[in-house]
Amino acid sequence: MKFLLTNDDGIEAEGLKTMAKALSEIGDVTVVAPETEMSAVGHSITIADPLRVRRVFRHKTLFGTAVNGTPADCVKIAIKAIMKQPPDMVISGINHGQNVATNIIYSGTVSAATEGMILGIPSVAISLSSFVSKDFSVAADYGLRVIRKAHSHGMPADTLLNVNVPTVPSNEIKGIKICRNGVSKFKEVFERRVDPRQNDYYWQGGQMEMSGKDDDADIYWLQKNWVTVTPIRFDLTDHDFLQRMKEWSFK
Amino acid sequence: MKFLLTNDDGIEAEGLKTMAKALSEIGDVTVVAPETEMSAVGHSITIADPLRVRRVFRHKTLFGTAVNGTPADCVKIAIKAIMKQPPDMVISGINHGQNVATNIIYSGTVSAATEGMILGIPSVAISLSSFVSKDFSVAADYGLRVIRKAHSHGMPADTLLNVNVPTVPSNEIKGIKICRNGVSKFKEVFERRVDPRQNDYYWQGGQMEMSGKDDDADIYWLQKNWVTVTPIRFDLTDHDFLQRMKEWSFK
16 A cells, blocks of 8 residues: 655654554655644645655664655645655555544644545544654554454545544554544633734644534544544535525525 | 634735624624735644734724734634634635635635534635735625525534635626535645756646546636535545445454
8 A cells, every 4th residue: 555644743743653654564664744843724725835855864864854844835836746656545654642632623633634535535534642752653553453344444535534533542442432523612712912023923722622512523522532433524514504595595 | 793704814814804793784793813914724723823903993993803823723722812702604705816616625714614614603704706805895785695595594503605706897696506525626736946056846746637527516617707605514434435434354
């Protein structure tokens, strides 16, 4: 199998290296990843600036290509300009930090898999729940299991898989839960500060607030130490409301 | 009615000014928009850099607030830190250029309305199909008609409206079509060039390719000179595939 591997934490990120090593056990891996960290870029692409690519070596061996763009840029330029043939799968991660519930729309990690899906390639995003743990080996193992299974069963052309792995020792993981994407959201806080020149500025922060509706969703099971696998599809039309709107009169 | 108005073309954009004037006829308008153009930023937010806000005056009157962030940042900071009370509606636009079909996931204009919806406010994105026309008056008129109708009928809490207006004289517009979001996609082209220092770089470009599946969707009707109104909802789970995946065995 041929894999395209990318992420949003940048080409130097530990999660990317661990996943590259794991994937290389079952296929050929082409790494095309952002030059620098690109968290929370959502599905942005770079159209007003030129994109530059730089080959990155480790121990004198080509590790991959760094791009001064977003995760979605990386997938596009990899498939359309860098790789001679399209990959069999696009893998994004392993991200430092969970990507669950409504929050996935801000996620560069998920957006890379979304771009792979848009370009017609089966795609999987993989995230580790912790922002601090440096051990991605358990997440890589579970990622491989999901990738193998998705490859053998096949996936719909308009669907990607979003995998999240709890940050606990392997023997504390309860199993793999196939579940829906939750609706829980961030509760934003803007912290106002004053800079040394007496100008105001704001830091954007906040924390996830669990919604009562989410007891069968990714965010819930991840907290219960399950590996969550959620099939994501961008059918964005509200079909029910569409029918009701058709009765609106614009005369 | 109290409106929050934003866009992704920046606070100096003509489409924003035209919409601000139109909205001021039916309510109070608070403008909070990006300092500079933010096209194709998708649903990105700014978390690694501080956000700064600047009050912008026109003819000595406060026009609005410029933010050094994305459209989604503008909506968040407006509602959470700038406005004393939340608005009744969030309006995003009028964008220079259409936002239809799969392409809306790259759209800063739609992402601002998405953020409004996430924060619990009825939200409408408005775009003019042309990248070159400077006349936003027809789009503003149709935008107001949709806004009034949405306000009187009400909208589901998890749905936003995406409005696109063709760039033709008012009397050539066929009417308002309530329709679904299409699946047509951009066909990417990366143009390779060499800079004066002999380094390669790439420009990302491409054009929309009409999908045969889209003859009842926004992209189709817009081309036929209809104003399109599409209800957008981020229920991202592929529920059908979820059921099939539950039969996967991970033993």
